[in-house]
Amino acid sequence: MTAYHQMSRQELEKEKSLLDAAYAAFQAKNLKLNMARGKPSVEQSDLSNGMFNCLSSTDYFSEDGVDCRNYGTLDGIPEMKRIFADLLHLSPDEIIVGGNSSLAMMFDNVSSNMSHGVRDGIPWSKQGEVKFLCPSPGYDRHFGICEYFHIQMIPVAMTETGPDMDEVERLVSSDPMIKGIWCVPKYSNPDGIVYSDETVLRMANLKPAASDFRIYWDDAYAIHYLYDKPATILNILRECEKAGNPNMPLIFSSFSKISFAGAGVACIAASRSNIEFIKQRMAMQTIGHDKLNQLRHARFFKDAQGVLDHMAKHAAILRPKFEAVEEALERELAPLQLAHWQNPKGGYFISVYVPEGCAKRVVQLCKEAGVVLTGAGATYPYGNDPHDSNIRVAPSYPSVEELRTAAELFCLCVKLAAAEKILSE
Amino acid sequence: MTAYHQMSRQELEKEKSLLDAAYAAFQAKNLKLNMARGKPSVEQSDLSNGMFNCLSSTDYFSEDGVDCRNYGTLDGIPEMKRIFADLLHLSPDEIIVGGNSSLAMMFDNVSSNMSHGVRDGIPWSKQGEVKFLCPSPGYDRHFGICEYFHIQMIPVAMTETGPDMDEVERLVSSDPMIKGIWCVPKYSNPDGIVYSDETVLRMANLKPAASDFRIYWDDAYAIHYLYDKPATILNILRECEKAGNPNMPLIFSSFSKISFAGAGVACIAASRSNIEFIKQRMAMQTIGHDKLNQLRHARFFKDAQGVLDHMAKHAAILRPKFEAVEEALERELAPLQLAHWQNPKGGYFISVYVPEGCAKRVVQLCKEAGVVLTGAGATYPYGNDPHDSNIRVAPSYPSVEELRTAAELFCLCVKLAAAEKILSE
Numbered sequence: 001m002t003a004y005h006q007m008s009r010q011e012l013e014k015e016k017s018l019l020d021a022a023y024a025a026f027q028a029k030n031l032k033l034n035m036a037r038g039k040p041s042v043e044q045s046d047l048s049n050g051m052f053n054c055l056s057s058t059d060y061f062s063e064d065g066v067d068c069r070n071y072g073t074l075d076g077i078p079e080m081k082r083i084f085a086d087l088l089h090l091s092p093d094e095i096i097v098g099g100n101s102s103l104a105m106m107f108d109n110v111s112s113n114m115s116h117g118v119r120d121g122i123p124w125s126k127q128g129e130v131k132f133l134c135p136s137p138g139y140d141r142h143f144g145i146c147e148y149f150h151i152q153m154i155p156v157a158m159t160e161t162g163p164d165m166d167e168v169e170r171l172v173s174s175d176p177m178i179k180g181i182w183c184v185p186k187y188s189n190p191d192g193i194v195y196s197d198e199t200v201l202r203m204a205n206l207k208p209a210a211s212d213f214r215i216y217w218d219d220a221y222a223i224h225y226l227y228d229k230p231a232t233i234l235n236i237l238r239e240c241e242k243a244g245n246p247n248m249p250l251i252f253s254s255f256s257k258i259s260f261a262g263a264g265v266a267c268i269a270a271s272r273s274n275i276e277f278i279k280q281r282m283a284m285q286t287i288g289h290d291k292l293n294q295l296r297h298a299r300f301f302k303d304a305q306g307v308l309d310h311m312a313k314h315a316a317i318l319r320p321k322f323e324a325v326e327e328a329l330e331r332e333l334a335p336l337q338l339a340h341w342q343n344p345k346g347g348y349f350i351s352v353y354v355p356e357g358c359a360k361r362v363v364q365l366c367k368e369a370g371v372v373l374t375g376a377g378a379t380y381p382y383g384n385d386p387h388d389s390n391i392r393v394a395p396s397y398p399s400v401e402e403l404r405t406a407a408e409l410f411c412l413c414v415k416l417a418a419a420e421k422i423l424s425e
Numbered sequence: 426m427t428a429y430h431q432m433s434r435q436e437l438e439k440e441k442s443l444l445d446a447a448y449a450a451f452q453a454k455n456l457k458l459n460m461a462r463g464k465p466s467v468e469q470s471d472l473s474n475g476m477f478n479c480l481s482s483t484d485y486f487s488e489d490g491v492d493c494r495n496y497g498t499l500d501g502i503p504e505m506k507r508i509f510a511d512l513l514h515l516s517p518d519e520i521i522v523g524g525n526s527s528l529a530m531m532f533d534n535v536s537s538n539m540s541h542g543v544r545d546g547i548p549w550s551k552q553g554e555v556k557f558l559c560p561s562p563g564y565d566r567h568f569g570i571c572e573y574f575h576i577q578m579i580p581v582a583m584t585e586t587g588p589d590m591d592e593v594e595r596l597v598s599s600d601p602m603i604k605g606i607w608c609v610p611k612y613s614n615p616d617g618i619v620y621s622d623e624t625v626l627r628m629a630n631l632k633p634a635a636s637d638f639r640i641y642w643d644d645a646y647a648i649h650y651l652y653d654k655p656a657t658i659l660n661i662l663r664e665c666e667k668a669g670n671p672n673m674p675l676i677f678s679s680f681s682k683i684s685f686a687g688a689g690v691a692c693i694a695a696s697r698s699n700i701e702f703i704k705q706r707m708a709m710q711t712i713g714h715d716k717l718n719q720l721r722h723a724r725f726f727k728d729a730q731g732v733l734d735h736m737a738k739h740a741a742i743l744r745p746k747f748e749a750v751e752e753a754l755e756r757e758l759a760p761l762q763l764a765h766w767q768n769p770k771g772g773y774f775i776s777v778y779v780p781e782g783c784a785k786r787v788v789q790l791c792k793e794a795g796v797v798l799t800g801a802g803a804t805y806p807y808g809n810d811p812h813d814s815n816i817r818v819a820p821s822y823p824s825v826e827e828l829r830t831a832a833e834l835f836c837l838c839v840k841l842a843a844a845e846k847i848l849s850e
Binding site: 037039040042045046048049052053055056057060067068069070071072073099100101103104107108111114115125141144145147148149256260261262263281283284285286287288289290291292293 | 528573706708717
């Protein structure tokens with residue numbers, strides 16, 4: 001029960017006229033801020049400017065003596081494989097280094113399984129209507145891949161410890177057309193949830209009806225912490241091995257939010273059997289990805305510890321931004337019980353649940369006052385938030401000052417939308 | 426009729442014992458040379474070393490003000506689009522700039538057409554057994570893409586002016602399951618053939634039985650000339666427009682053999698309608714390709730003229746290498762009429778036709794004396810050269826000295842294989 005519900009109609013109308021006046025004042029400021037995507041700020045990009053000059057006309061060899069300017073090396077230079085392996089607590093031969101986009105690697109993997117099937121499998125597209133489990137709210141671009149391939153998306157609720165595993169187990173074990181699940185196991189997009197050990201264990205021990213079921217484990221925020229140090233979770237590949245499901249997980253990660261968002265390096269990690277299978281396709285696709293950019297990363301970061309040290313600098317920039325938003329939410333919305341949210345310990349988003357039926361209106365009000373948010377519903381399959389409640393706030397790009405203003409506007413819009421809704425009932 | 430055929434058995438046996446001795450002498454040299462792939466030499470890579478330091482911590486904006494370090498810009502920065510457009514005599518809005526591999530873009534386009542069809546088309550894979558015309562000899566990696574997607578390959582003979590267009594017209598107009606043709610229009614792989622105006626015109630004016638037929642126009646060697654200046658051919662997109670087939674051609678090109686083979690920039694060029702359609706898929710695949718590498722190229726080459734000037738330096742390095750091989754062929758094999766070949770004016774290969782049934786044996790003999798050539802048959806669909814005659818020689822990587830030795834060995838092996846064959850008949 002919100003405080004607004006406890007007001008008389010007259011009180012609420014008075015409150016709304018105050019809100020309207022405040023909103024008009026915001027509109028007069030001609031704000032122009034974008035909090036739609038998890039885009040690193042200029043200051044964060046500056047952290048990696050050393051990459052511009054860390055190679056030279058005498059330094060372009062990988063440690064195995066390969067001239068990185070030329071053709072060759074399908075699956076990545078050894079030093080870059082090692083960095084990914086150390087960060088993901090895996091072995092270098094469980095890693096394929098790709099181009100600059102882990103999304104492209106996920107898309108390509110789904111495409112491959114649709115047209116050719118998993119190793120020793122029948123093409124998914126030849127088996128009937130393919131379905132994926134989509135823990136929701138989740139990452140809109142995962143859902144986009146499913147839509148593109150006409151894969152039916154089945155939403156599964158997120159809990160504070162990860163996807164609702166009762167539901168995941170029930171569905172996966174009963175329907176052989178469920179071929180995949182999208183997971184962002186650490187600092188999930190958008191809720192910032194870290195999967196518990198129980199969640200990872202239950203995921204690894206799934207008994208899928210489909211022998212060609214795959215877990216798409218998008219470790220996008222593996223080391224993207226805001227406080228103290230990255231959360232540690234159980235190793236999905238090792239747990240799947242123990243459970244007799246070594247080929248079930250496909251792990252993706254990238255440097256897009258570590259080095260340069262537009263010029264990072266991505267990877268896929270999996271069982272050696274899966275790696276071998278993926279490399280067969282890659283050998284038809286390309287002579288190899290950009291090794292100079294891999295070497296640039298290896299020179300700049302040196303090793304996994306170098307990457308972790310670098311992430312502390314990102315955290316120092318991001319933390320006050322998250323806190324500026326959280327402070328406004330706490331101050332403006334908590335007393336009125338108009339919203340709830342996680343205070344994430346990492347990742348790129350604050351996921352706010354506004355009163356049912358109000359998310360679209362809040363996003364619209366913010367937009368009309370100059371602050372662009374992620375479209376309401378984008379965090380759900382087919383853009384359909386059944387409660388019209390979740391809004392993903394991306395605080396990384398604007399300055400702290402701008403965020404204070406934007407967050408104040410956001411809270412105002414939540415109040416306004418809530419008041420409008422109650423008054424219209 | 427070769428000179429060897431005119432010898433008596435005794436004369437030929439004597440000749441063969443001389444060849445055997447010469448071959449043994451080569452084996453004693455312990456050569457270790459690789460002429461298998463069109464790989465630029467170290468000196469060629471050195472030409473682009475200026476790319477290592479042409480960006481800096483104060484220079485990372487594209488001309489439209491985009492911070493190339495960050496996310497954004499799906500289809501390429503304006504300056505890189507313009508360079509491609511000027512080189513290909515097209516408009517920037519007919520260009521999508523990709524990652525480092527044009528092969529990856531071709532693979533992805535075929536994959537897209539298989540699973541989703543061309544714009545307003547039915548997925549190729551849903552129409553029956555897809556077929557491609559494969560002018561042969563041709564590029565093994567084109568054929569590899571077909572094999573991967575289970576596309577039936579129909580060889581079409583190459584002539585000195587391009588594919589046998591009588592055959593292409595006959596096949597394309599009669600079979601609606603023929604969905605594509607692979608073309609390398611300039612300095613073709615491996616023959617170095619430049620398509621004549623008539624060939625391009627007839628290609629553009631095809632009347633395919635399949636409304637979703639596509640010409641894969643791999644302009645891999647668009648400006649990769651050895652003498653004077655690049656050959657000019659008719660503009661396939663403009664000719665297709667005139668013929669009422671604007672959406673038929675898909676043009677691919679890349680900087681792999683201009684800047685760095687391992688870290689270049691590729692593109693696809695096509696009608697605006699095709700570009701729009703491809704971008705719809707790209708928007709699901711990636712946030713964008715590596716813009717910093719695009720900017721690096723734009724800064725280093727400045728404009729299309731800068732690229733053409735740069736190609737003159739490549740030509741100066743490559744020309745003596747091609748000539749070293751051609752001299753040996755002319756000196757050793759022409760008098761005996763044991764082989765024929767083109768003396769290409771550009772590209773990366775010399776395509777030698779040895780006596781029927783001898784190509785595999787020549788490649789084997791060379792290998793056993795330390796010189797690796799492209800596998801015999803690789804230039805034909807399914808690795809099947811019906812005459813076992815064509816050998817692709819790639820002279821770019823070794824030094825001129827090494828090439829003289831390797832070419833001498835090659836000629837010796839052709840003689841030896843020919844002598845063996847006649848003696849075994």
